[in-house]
Amino acid sequence: MTGQAMKIAVLVFPGSNCDHDAYHALKHVLSADARFVWHKEGSLAEFDAAVIPGGFTYGDYLRTGAMAKLSPVMGAVRGFADAGGPVIGICNGFQILLEAGLLPGAMIANESLKFICDYKYIKTETSGTPFTRGIPENAVLRVPIAHYQGNYYADRETLAGLEENGQVVFRYCDAAGNVTPDANPNGSVGNIAGICNASRNVLGMMPHPERCSEAEMGSADGRRLFTSMIQWLKERGR
Amino acid sequence: MKARIYVTLKKGVLDPQGKAIQRSLSHLGFDGVEEVRVGKFMEVRLGAMGREEAEKLLQDACRRLLANTVIEDYRIEL
Numbered sequence: 001m002t003g004q005a006m007k008i009a010v011l012v013f014p015g016s017n018c019d020h021d022a023y024h025a026l027k028h029v030l031s032a033d034a035r036f037v038w039h040k041e042g043s044l045a046e047f048d049a050a051v052i053p054g055g056f057t058y059g060d061y062l063r064t065g066a067m068a069k070l071s072p073v074m075g076a077v078r079g080f081a082d083a084g085g086p087v088i089g090i091c092n093g094f095q096i097l098l099e100a101g102l103l104p105g106a107m108i109a110n111e112s113l114k115f116i117c118d119y120k121y122i123k124t125e126t127s128g129t130p131f132t133r134g135i136p137e138n139a140v141l142r143v144p145i146a147h148y149q150g151n152y153y154a155d156r157e158t159l160a161g162l163e164e165n166g167q168v169v170f171r172y173c174d175a176a177g178n179v180t181p182d183a184n185p186n187g188s189v190g191n192i193a194g195i196c197n198a199s200r201n202v203l204g205m206m207p208h209p210e211r212c213s214e215a216e217m218g219s220a221d222g223r224r225l226f227t228s229m230i231q232w233l234k235e236r237g238r
Numbered sequence: 239m240k241a242r243i244y245v246t247l248k249k250g251v252l253d254p255q256g257k258a259i260q261r262s263l264s265h266l267g268f269d270g271v272e273e274v275r276v277g278k279f280m281e282v283r284l285g286a287m288g289r290e291e292a293e294k295l296l297q298d299a300c301r302r303l304l305a306n307t308v309i310e311d312y313r314i315e316l
Contacts, residue, residue: 063306070303099306106308108247113254153251153309187252 018054052093065095094204105154111187130232143207152188170194246277
């Protein structure tokens with residue numbers, strides 16, 4: 001541990017709109033050295049972690065995340081992730097990671113065809129990621145969602161692989177932690193709210209931990225992900 | 239040269255929009271409509287090139303951007 005604050009990139013694309021929320025949570029709540037990184041940047045070499053925030057990059061043209069995956073910074077994200085750097089994609093950030101092929105599967109429109117903006121419960125399926133290492137398995141978090149395209153889809157084979165490797169990180173559940181169809185807000189297969197890659201250093205999730213990192217926001221559960229990640233970075237050393 | 243590209247949801251992928259449209263048609267009395275699947279249609283104008291080259295270019299474009307082959311199929315008409 002160097003004693004210096006962890007340097008965390010918050011990527012900014014045209015149409016990102018949760019970048020300041022992520023910056024605020026990291027910088028002011030968690031005292032990390034958060035920096036905005038414009039999507040034209042080609043390197044993340046100086047950073048310890050990267051956050052791809054929510055929003056509507058490129059107006060969701062063609063498909064959510066389809067344009068953003070071609071931004072120069074996504075090449076840097078790929079290299080950063082391949083080298084083991086932790087990357088978290090939130091909401092549109094998750095959609096971008098899927099389009100870029102850094103996570104498996106795809107998003108389709110919510111089953112209800114409604115934009116859903118609400119607090120939901122998610123169950124932590126694994127503590128075996130840098131983002132959940134400080135959260136016990138089965139712990140229920142209260143986090144907001146805000147999306148129209150959050151209906152996670154993966155074919156049977158991909159899904160079986162995700163389940164087998166413990167790559168499902170969060171599932172929508174009720175307040176008691178029961179994973180039921182009623183607790184599924186958008187139709188996601190297996191109630192999936194978040195997944196990680198096989199190396200476990202890339203997390204994509206539809207709920208917004210950055211929006212619930214302080215009690216004043218109605219829940220501080222989201223802070224636990226960032227605390228976990230920063231602790232993981234400290235223990236790993238630079 | 240003009241090309242037409244049809245992007246459709248793969249069989250088995252849920253189409254909430256198509257479902258809603260089918261229900262609306264049913265409300266209007268179109269009882270014969272059992273299913274609607276919504277896709278995308280793109281018209282692409284290409285510079286001077288042979289058919290084979292155009293086919294190759296569009297296949298590549300579909301795979302890399304125009305369709306998400308996790309959930310979508312595509313068909314190219316030249």
